[in-house]
Amino acid sequence: MRFSTLFAPTTKEAPKDAILPSHIYLVRGGFVSQIGSGIYNFLPLGKMVLDKIKTVVKEEMDKSSAQETQLGFVTPSELWKESGRYHKFGKELLRFTDRKENEFVLGPTHEEAMVDLVRSRVKSYKQLPLHLYQINTKFRDEARPRYGLLRGREFLMKDGYSFHEDSQDLEREFIQMEKTYGQILDRLGLEYRVVEADSGAIGGSGSKELMVLADNGEDDIVVCDSCDYAANIEAAKRAGKPIDTQNLEMSAGDFHTPDVTTIDALSVFFKVDSTSTVKAVVKKAIYEESEELVIFFICGDSELQETKAQSLCQAIELVDVDAETLKQKGIVAGFIGPEIKDVTCFVDVELKDRENLICGANKVDYHTVGYSFKDKDFTFADLITVEEDDTCSCCGGILKITKGIEVGHIFQLGDTYSKALNATFLDRNGKAQPYVMGTYGIGVSRLVAVVIEQHHDEKGCLWTPETSPFALTIIVSNIKDEAQRTFAESLYAQLKAVGMNVLLDDRGERFGFKMKDFELLGFPKAVIVGKGLVEGEVQIVDRKTLEKQTVSKDEIFQKLMDK
RNA sequence: CGGAGUGUAGCGCAGUCUGGUUAGCGCACCUGGUUUGGGACCAGGGGGUCGAAGGUUCGAAUCCUUUCACUCCGACCA
Numbered sequence: 001m002r003f004s005t006l007f008a009p010t011t012k013e014a015p016k017d018a019i020l021p022s023h024i025y026l027v028r029g030g031f032v033s034q035i036g037s038g039i040y041n042f043l044p045l046g047k048m049v050l051d052k053i054k055t056v057v058k059e060e061m062d063k064s065s066a067q068e069t070q071l072g073f074v075t076p077s078e079l080w081k082e083s084g085r086y087h088k089f090g091k092e093l094l095r096f097t098d099r100k101e102n103e104f105v106l107g108p109t110h111e112e113a114m115v116d117l118v119r120s121r122v123k124s125y126k127q128l129p130l131h132l133y134q135i136n137t138k139f140r141d142e143a144r145p146r147y148g149l150l151r152g153r154e155f156l157m158k159d160g161y162s163f164h165e166d167s168q169d170l171e172r173e174f175i176q177m178e179k180t181y182g183q184i185l186d187r188l189g190l191e192y193r194v195v196e197a198d199s200g201a202i203g204g205s206g207s208k209e210l211m212v213l214a215d216n217g218e219d220d221i222v223v224c225d226s227c228d229y230a231a232n233i234e235a236a237k238r239a240g241k242p243i244d245t246q247n248l249e250m251s252a253g254d255f256h257t258p259d260v261t262t263i264d265a266l267s268v269f270f271k272v273d274s275t276s277t278v279k280a281v282v283k284k285a286i287y288e289e290s291e292e293l294v295i296f297f298i299c300g301d302s303e304l305q306e307t308k309a310q311s312l313c314q315a316i317e318l319v320d321v322d323a324e325t326l327k328q329k330g331i332v333a334g335f336i337g338p339e340i341k342d343v344t345c346f347v348d349v350e351l352k353d354r355e356n357l358i359c360g361a362n363k364v365d366y367h368t369v370g371y372s373f374k375d376k377d378f379t380f381a382d383l384i385t386v387e388e389d390d391t392c393s394c395c396g397g398i399l400k401i402t403k404g405i406e407v408g409h410i411f412q413l414g415d416t417y418s419k420a421l422n423a424t425f426l427d428r429n430g431k432a433q434p435y436v437m438g439t440y441g442i443g444v445s446r447l448v449a450v451v452i453e454q455h456h457d458e459k460g461c462l463w464t465p466e467t468s469p470f471a472l473t474i475i476v477s478n479i480k481d482e483a484q485r486t487f488a489e490s491l492y493a494q495l496k497a498v499g500m501n502v503l504l505d506d507r508g509e510r511f512g513f514k515m516k517d518f519e520l521l522g523f524p525k526a527v528i529v530g531k532g533l534v535e536g537e538v539q540i541v542d543r544k545t546l547e548k549q550t551v552s553k554d555e556i557f558q559k560l561m562d563k
Numbered sequence: 564c565g566g567a568g569u570g571u572a573g574c575g576c577a578g579u580c581u582g583g584u585u586a587g588c589g590c591a592c593c594u595g596g597u598u599u600g601g602g603a604c605c606a607g608g609g610g611g612u613c614g615a616a617g618g619u620u621c622g623a624a625u626c627c628u629u630u631c632a633c634u635c636c637g638a639c640c641a
Contacts, residue, residue: 012590012602013575017634037633091564092640109641143564143639151640198641207641218640317639409641441641478599512601530600 001470003505007044010517020216022452023148025461029521031448038145038153045521046448048469050156053447054135056187056466057158064180066131066160071113073137077103079112083420087288088316092140106139111417111439114161118435119423125165128425128435129173133160135444149449150405151218156445162438165427167414170436174206174412177440181210181408188447189464190407190454195221196231197409198307206412210442211404214453221404222386226397234307237382238390238399240350241275241299252370254361261334263300266367270358274300278351278359278371280336282326285315285344293321293329297338297359298348298383305385312346312381335360337368338378347373348383405450406443413437452522461522462544470503470523472560477511477530487538487553488529494557519543527556 008030015034018024026032031046042050058068077095080086086093086105094106107113114132122130135158145153160177164170178194185192190212197209209232211221222236223229231237260269267274277300285294294313296304310318326333331343337360338345351357355372390399418424418434427433443450448467455462463469472495476488485506492504503523505514511530518526518541528539528548538556539548551559 009573009591011574016569016575019635034633089641090639140640144635144637146635319638406641411641439641480599510599510601510603512599512603514602515600516602528600532600 001503003473003503004507006503008521009043010520018148020147020150020449020453021456022150022449025452025456025520025522026148026449029461032149034148038142038151040149040152040154040445045469049448049451049463049467050445052467052469053188053444053451054156054158057135057184057442057444060180060184060187061133061158061160064131064176066133066162068134069114069117069132070134070136071107071110071117073107073139074104075107075110075113077105079116079421080105083112083115083417085112092142094139094141107136108138108140109157109441110134110136110159111161111413111437112421115417115421115423115435115437118161118163119418119421122163122435123425125425125427129162129164129169131160131162131173133158133440147216147218147449149445150453152445155443158442158444160440162440163418163435164438165425165433165436167412167436170412170414170438171206173438174410177410177438178208181410181440181442184442185210185212185407187466188451189466190447190451192407193221193223193230193404195223195404196235198232198234198311208410209406210408210410212407212450212454213402214405214450215403216453217403217405219404219406220401222399222401224392224395224397224399227392227395229392229394229397229399231386233386233401234305236386236399237393238384238386239393239396241301241391243275243354252368254363254366254368256365257335257367258365260365260367266358267300270369272358276300276356276358278338278357279304280338280360281309282321282331282333282336283309283318284321284325285310285313286317286319287315292344293325293331294318294344294346295336295340296346296348296383297351297378299350299354302348302350302384303387304383308381308383309346312379312383313344332360332362332364335362335364335366337362337371338373338376339368345378346383347378347380349380350384352380405446405453407447407450408440408442410440411438413439456522459516459546460520463522463524465524468523469501469521471501471525473503473505473518473521473523473526475505475511475514475518475526475528475530477514477528479506479508481533484529484533487533491527491529491557495560498561500560519546527560 010030011028014024015027030043032040032042035041097103138157139154142153145151162173192210192212195209195211197207220233222231260266263274263277263279266277279298279300281296281304283294285292296309298304306318323333340362351373353374357371358367358369359371361368388401392399415434418437424432424434451467452461474488474492476484495502524543526541536553537550538553539550541548
């Protein structure tokens with residue numbers, strides 16, 4: 001490819017709203033351009049990267065014996081109504097009607113469509129397992145798209161769906177996919193962690209996310225400093241803290257505690273550590289057809305993890321409650337205790353069997369001292385947010401919190417969708433069973449940005465070998481210099497002849513201009529054909545280190561071949 | 564969805580408060596010339612329904628109303 005004919009409009013200035021390196025450099029380098037909120041065009045260079053990533057994903061998927069398909073981007077609403085997600089999915093699902101007033105959605109994911117494709121055609125266990133995938137455009141009408149390609153509304157995703165006769169076989173595929181995804185990210189040159197995740201609205205058991213480590217990640221992930229444990233903050237567990245069995249120097253009972261409404265004030269008032277107090281968090285749980293108040297009790301020094309809380313009460317949403325609502329329900333804010341009547345309560349599992357605690361007495365200005373959860377009939381569950389330096393529940397190591405960008409998510413779905421869509425096969429006993437399913441996603445267009453988030457410097461992009469649009473740029477310092485031009489042309493022809501993906505910068509620009517573009521665009525290396533040529537010398541520049549190495553013009557071809 | 568902003572040339576912005584020449588600047592672009600190892604210089608040039616609609620006015624980028632788009636903070640986010 002000749003740079004003089006390449007459509008790669010580079011700019012010196014970044015768009016004003018670009019904050020992240022990936023956003024800035026991808027736009028400045030002419031890889032992508034925004035056309036609408038959360039919608040991006042891929043220009044030739046961006047498309048090359050996208051295709052490279054697609055190819056890696058496809059090759060690894062095919063190697064794992066999944067088969068590629070391509071489903072309609074536009075899906076009839078009927079299917080979504082059948083699975084029940086038409087209403088559940090919310091406003092992110094873009095719905096519209098055609099000229100005949102038939103309803104459709106733009107596919108944000110394709111469980112329904114894929115199950116529909118398979119259900120009428122796979123009727124026997126002999127046809128299982130089956131894993132079908134596609135690399136296709138998705139649309140999610142995000143409330144607030146941002147960060148360039150990282151959080152677009154329209155994006156390219158590889159989504160795969162596997163069908164099995166039982167959960168053992170699903171598990172085998174799940175492990176296989178974790179391995180496959182790892183191979184994909186390794187090839188792309190990304191540093192990542194596989195973390196345990198919340199399964200969210202999609203349902204199902206066992207779910208893991210593949211997180212690429214990057215400072216600008218949107219997700220907090222918890223990693224152990226001494227074992228393999230890693231989890232999304234939404235799902236992370238910790239070992240229970242050692243209980244400080246301090247004896248409260250007062251007898252049990254209700255104490256007058258005027259205006260003591262916070263945990264801090266409470267521990268000061270009684271001169272105890274906050275680990276001896278019980279915190280009550282009230283939320284309104286929103287369900288499809290109803291709503292109710294729910295109270296979560298956790299240890300005073302902990303924070304509620306809302307995702308855990310939400311999935312525990314199976315609500316669509318948890319929202320904060322204002323003081324007025326509490327009053328109407330007869331709940332006294334600041335003095336809420338577990339012995340409250342007529343409200344759904346959940347208690348963190350770390351409080352199970354704890355004794356000698358201080359909690360609200362459910363009346364204004366009173367707290368109960370010496371409260372015990374022993375033998376109490378509550379629903380105990382994991383409710384707390386893991387914090388930095390907590391103890392790992394697997395090995396006793398120290399947990400650290402770091403930032404990650406979710407690039408893949410794999411689920412053991414089970415039969416949620418096959419049941420809902422009445423998709424069954426005949427098992428070995430001739431009995432109809434719903435398929436046991438897995439679903440696996442990987443954000444292909446997001447990966448374009450993720451590579452840059454992890455690989456860039458203050459000058460521009462640093463594409464990894466498998467993602468770079470070109471392996472090499474030949475920079476002709478002065479295109480009007482006949483000797484330079486001739487030599488560069490012949491080297492270009494030679495390298496192309498052996499199949500190297502090489503770009504010849506033959507533009508009539510000055511040296512500095514072309515170097516800046518090289519640095520911005522981030523191809524792994526460049527050969528400079530310049531004033532050294534009269535001495536028979538050219539230079540190789542490494543993009544990462546920016547080191548220049550002088551090489552004889554007669555040896556340059558071989559040198560490039562050796563690497 | 565709540566809060567806050569911004570829309571003027573391809574990009575980045577000034578002008579709007581206080582209405583009044585031909586709407587301006589930098590980058591980019593075109594022509595000619597000089598330059599050619601770190602985003603060159605000189606000269607000339609092209610490019611605008613001032614987001615849209617309506618209103619006020621002798622006169623609107625500027626004031627008023629409506630509307631659309633985009634962005635930021637937050638909530639949300641398989």
